Amino acid sequence: SYSMTPLDVRNALESQNTNVTAGQLGGLPARQNQQMNATVTAQSLLKSEDDFRRVVLRVNPDGSQVRLSDVAKIERGSETYDVLVRYKRMPAIGMGIMLASGANALETSKLVKSKVEELSQYLPDGVKVVYPRDTTPFIELSIKSVVQTLVEAIVLVFLVMLLFLQNIRATLIPTIAVPVVLLGTFAVLYAFGFSINVLSMFAMVLAIGLLVDDAIVVVENVERLIEEEHLTPIEATRKSMKQISGALVGITVVLSTVFIPMAFFSGSAGAIYRQFSITIVAAMVLSVFVAMILSPSLCATLLKPRDKDKKPNKFSEGFNRFFNKGRDQYEKLTTYILRRVARFVVIYGLLLSGLAFIFNQLPTSFIPNEDQGLMYLLVSTPPGATAERTLETAVEVEDYFFEEYGDLVEHMFTVVGYSYSGMAQNAGMGFIGLKDWKYRTEENQSIFAINDKSMKDLASIKDASVYTFYPPPIRELGNSSGFSFQLVDRVGHGHEALMAAKNNLLKKAASDSRLVGVRANGLEDVPQFNIDIDHEKAAALGLSLDDINSTLQIAWGSSYVNDYIDRGRIKRVYLQSGFDSRMSPEDLDKWYVRNNQGEMVSFKSFATTEWVNGSPKLERFNGDSSLNILGQPAEGVSSGEAMNALEEMVAELPDGYGIEWYGMSYEEKQTGSQANKLYLLSALIVFLSLAALYESWAVPLSVILVVPLGILGAVLAAWIFNLPNDVFLQVALLTTVGLAAKNAILIIEFAKVLREEGVAPIEAAIQASTQRFRPILMTSIAFIMGVVPLAISSGAGAESQNAIGISVMGGMLGATMLVIFFAPLFYVLIEQLFHKKES
Template identity: 35%
Template sequence: MDELAGRFPPGLEYVTPYDTTQFIDASVETVLHTFIEAFLIVGVILFIFLQNWRFTVIAMSVVPVSVLATFAGFYAFGFSINLLTLFALVLSIGIVVDDAILVVENVERVLSEDEEITVTQATIRAMKEVGGPVIATSLIMAAVFVPVAFLGGFSGQIYQQFALTIAVSVAFSALMALTFTPALSAIFIKHDLHRKESAFMRAVRTPLRLFDRLFAGITAVYMWVVKVLVRFWGVALLLTALVGVGSWWLYQSTPSTLVPETDQGIVLASVQLPDSASLERTKNYMDKLSSAIKDVEGVKFSTAVAGYDMLTSSVNTARGIIFVNMEPWGERDLTASELIGKIMQFGAQIPGGSAMAFNMPPIVGLSTTGGFTGYLQSYEGASPEELYQASLKVMQAAAHNPVLNQVFTTFNVNVPSYEAKIDRQKALSYGVSMSALNSTLGNTFGNGFVNYFSYQGRNFQVYLQNEDEFRKTPDDISSVYVRGGDGERIPLSEFVTMERKTAPAVVTRFGVYSGAQFQGGPAPGYSSGQAIEAMEQIVQDELGDGWGMGWTGTAYQESQAGSAATMAIIFGMLMVFLILAAQYESWSLPLAVLTATPFAFLGGIGGIALRGLDTSVYVQIGMLVVVGLAAKNAILIVEFAELQRREQGKSIREAAITAAHLRFRPIVMTSLAFIFGTLPLALATGASDTSSHHIGTTVAVGMASVAILGSLFVPTFYAMIAGVTDWLRGKTQGQGDSRDDELALEHDTR
């Protein structure tokens, strides 16, 4: 169009009054800014903890490499750069540095403990200690996300792009941590941790030393609580059970939706005039309404299309649709919700019609109005009049239900129309077939397809229809002829009588049943899931067992999403358990790792509830992320505890406490890096801010809960489970030894 505009005659220009790509471009730009902010924040957090720019650069170097490798994964899987993949990339910043942090932090610890060791030897020793946990944690993250990629349905498509993006980035980050990071550590790290500093450097590092003192105090408090919980593990078990029950109750009581609605910069308005109003009358009303909308500050374009009913997707002279494009988000204070209220107010003030405004649906194609869409069905074959009366009952009951808002039906049997009655016997006596009568009526007063017409390499469909002036009144059928058996032309009025009556403008069947379409949404403070349940309950209470609601669009997808999310989490936890069981060669120790997951659920759903948000597909994705990260943190403690038992010969309780102390700093470091890296998502503004809030809040608060509560309780459960396992093993071996002694004594007696 830009190229063509250069050849336009003077005074002619073009604009794009309805542009859906504006929201997409703004959303991608917002997430890209968030990506950069997250990268910088993670770098600052790492420097504060590592207090060495070389360590920080080595740890952060895995991010660009992993991101580039992830883009290669996009190409391999056929993914595009969209909100889901960009969200996954933002979250992966905090995830991919975890493995590198484990390596460099352990190298730093080894160097600080042994002044005589070389950097290369320190790197080798550090990799022997953390190589296993790096592989295990990477397998855990892959185990959580890869099975999700094979879920079917709409939710599966959303999960797939996100899951595979995370899985690819984690896989490459593990590869980098096992090869690239230790190589950089051996080359660039200097053994200067214990050299004397100048007065200037001491002054520069004063804030960092104050941070170390603060963290040492926090560590002391942490270790005191861990020792208490390890000793009184029964209290820890009770508290964890309460956390699990509370998380489930909170999840069930929090409103739910499929995908949250957001301000997309576009508002749709459905215009209604009295049934059978002329097209000219509809245009005049819409011109006045469109002019009033254009005068609102923050509105860029208002485009009116008369004669089309957006709610039923049908042609209707008494209906119309207005597309309202708003100014970019940074150039207006007006929100889409505020504009919707203004449009409906204008529609009520202008005489002759009414207007219903809607936010742009979050998923175009699954919904027209952004709320729920369903069909009231009669399982016993009700007539159109009975269906209409039933729909009125449902609509009246919905108006008094506090959960529902703006519920209406598009089904109406009072539309003025004509019924064409054919005298079949008379037509047959003249030799006129029913097919000839039907095709003649349809092709002249309606429209009928003739053929395709090719012109300049393009195919055009040809339709036949009378001119408007020849199909205005019922008397016009006398001017349309059909040939009789003898070839003579006979007017249709000889066989057809037009009778005026009222009837539905559109009759819809949903499945095998005739249905009345309903549309609506949840009231403020309620979710779409609660609205769907309320509608089903109203139909049951008002109409009985012979009636039901059939859902379509987002309402149908939402009813399927709940089971998909549950399956995703169950499969993820099952895979985590099996992989850990294979690595530890034990069925009991993986349970200690999985005990961190209740705290992930508590933080994730608790953050959503505190902010007054709904649970959605984005929240469910966030839950998967924090479940994987919870297991990842727990592995660090369990792995080092096992190492203390095997190589240092410590008791179970001592091993648990020592592992908690050694791993507390890296766990806090990686957790804070992830939390602060996702804060830009949780606090995002502008386009797609609602979606960012859903996923950002879930992962940030969920990770905070895992870092605080999980770190306290995992050592306790490790000690408890390992102790019970050893006790059972001792009992089993003791019984076996006693049996062997009895058999030997019996043999000697003989």
């Protein structure tokens, strides 16, 4: 025996592996006429394994030496052996790159890949760089999909306008407004610091149907005056602008005031609202300027009276005949309704009751989960299991995916020794990247179907827990989809009681059909080998506690000593005991500490050992002990319903335990509480804006009363297609508020003008409805066709596109089919009430 301790080795390395700058020859201040100046070096960092082998630990009295090579194995190795990484069953290493705040994901990805490509030439043969978890392809495809949707929307809107106007010149006028307004909107987004992303492009698609409305109203009215009153294009344009300028301004005010409050909401929902708000408001304001400046100029220049000798083609003739019959039937039905006001007010009340009932039936959520082509994997073997055992489970999981979904798996990256729960030998995780969406067209090839099936299949693995899940739609709000919360011990029951409450909660969740994969996102309590130092004995034996603790650290873990130079690079030097001396509890007896008399004292002289159960990681939430729990709603269950179920279960636990949502779940709770305020604020601002614009309470009241009918359409569509009440539905509802108000304004504002000319209320309402029927129908169908590509979209980002497209389509149908009947009804009703009051 050499009678040496690990501290002797560390001290020798610290003294003999160091840079020493001794000074200078001829350094200042120097003697006069000094002729030499040079740096003096005495010692530098060691550079090779042989240098370390020659490190002298001790010189014996007989002159013999004990070197590091006599007591240690010196080798180049890994800085840590705690983590094992595999890619497609092959050894690998992983590097994570996080996007800086405010950085552009696509641009950063290009720069990173360019730099990696540049450095790849220095990699050894057989080593390849891959990107198993890259979020940018989904972003690129999502934006590409929405851009395609935008182009489709423009084409469909053009075809609708051509169908109604049946004049290529007239159709070109609103079409020209599209690029002008879009260009201006992009400039506004740039000024506000926004990028072109999925949300802003969604808003652009919605804006397509809105921004042509003003130009359509201008063109349609000018054409009507040219045909009916035989005016020249210039005269018709002048008269038309006098008639409809108020309506155009009113529509813009309504649509803008609906969306402006969205820009001031906080949180992640506020960030989403803001994208829609700024984009749509900018498009609407620019649209009305174009409609009042550019469109009239184009009308006066391009429009011409129709050639009466030229017969329309059969299609146009058939369409006009069909449309005129429809308009006549609409006039008759409107007249019928206005003669039976009380009856239809009751029907209106029933519709509102239906709206309230259906709205309350909608499940709640934050935003739709997306098929991003990526799945996450979580592996946990029993507490105390070794990395070798965890690796066996990971290999079994790898085999499952390659055998079951080999033709769909593009990447599989597996980690043993680390997971989102923490670092431990019994923990593991992985990323599974699926092939492009064009190769996964079947329903059972979606990320959702694969996740559900793999969860069930992998549950059969013995002595291990395996969970699969997909990332949240907003990566910054957590690591997984579904729900996440902290189970908090608010009164200090203690760790054991908290673990019991957790187990009780997980047991209840496992038997609830509304929940799947509910699990603690942490490391289970594990067996721990506790070494208890008797401080009094140690002091009596002349031992230093610092020496005892340092010896324990080196014996059972590892200790960073200093650095060395390896092929021109600075690398770390670690000191660790050999594995034969740290594999079993009995190995503690092999370790000694030198006392102040120079004697070697065994650990068994002053320490006792015992096995205990304890947590490798303790969590706190706002200072209280807590546990992180994750899970997902069952198929067909919304996240809101799942969260309600968990709140009920936590309420059944003993007093003192509470639930604190975070990430996506917290945002969902916050959004739900903000939504009603948003609706009320938007409705109030619309009402006050119209009251100020028309200097009347009757007009805004008539408009506000029909708005719920549009909302009914959106809510009914969401209910039919099993869409939850989420952020996108809320955006759709606000859009519907503006659209319903727009259609009502077109009728009521025109009826108001006729009323001022002395026409009776009912007659004014009928005339206004009939004359505004064509532009309302044309703008509504144009808008609906503009969002059809969103509603039927597939591929990357389809879930969000479908959610907003279907809801807005339903809202527009309600805002058209119901509002065109109830707007004149409420105008007449309120006009008569105000007239009686004035009398």
